[in-house]
Amino acid sequence: MMSIIQLMQLMQHGGNPTVLLQQMTGNTPMVNQLMQSIQGKSPDALRQMAMNIAKERGIDLDQFAQQFGMTIK
Known part of the structure; x- marks a missing residue:
């Protein structure tokens, strides 16, 4: 499992936080709502x-x- 620090470092270097957040948290309603709000x-x-x-x-x-x-x- 990736830590929040690793996620932030990846985002700083142009990584895709959407995929990582889904891997870290699973398929929960709160995460789905967050993904929709940041998409695009x-x-x-x-x-x-x-x-x-x-x-x-x-x-x-x-x-x-x-x-x-x-x-x-």
Whole structure:
């Protein structure tokens, strides 16, 4: 099973997170809904989506990403 850190690293290097998320979580309604909401979105749209979710939860997405050696911009 792949860890969240490995998933984030793969996404940073252009991997397909959709396939990996399905492999990690199986076929659950929540994952299916997530897959539908991100399907066909551009990297910029996905970035904005992540930033909005983080902001709603009071998380600084840039600081969170830095913990994993990533940048969001």
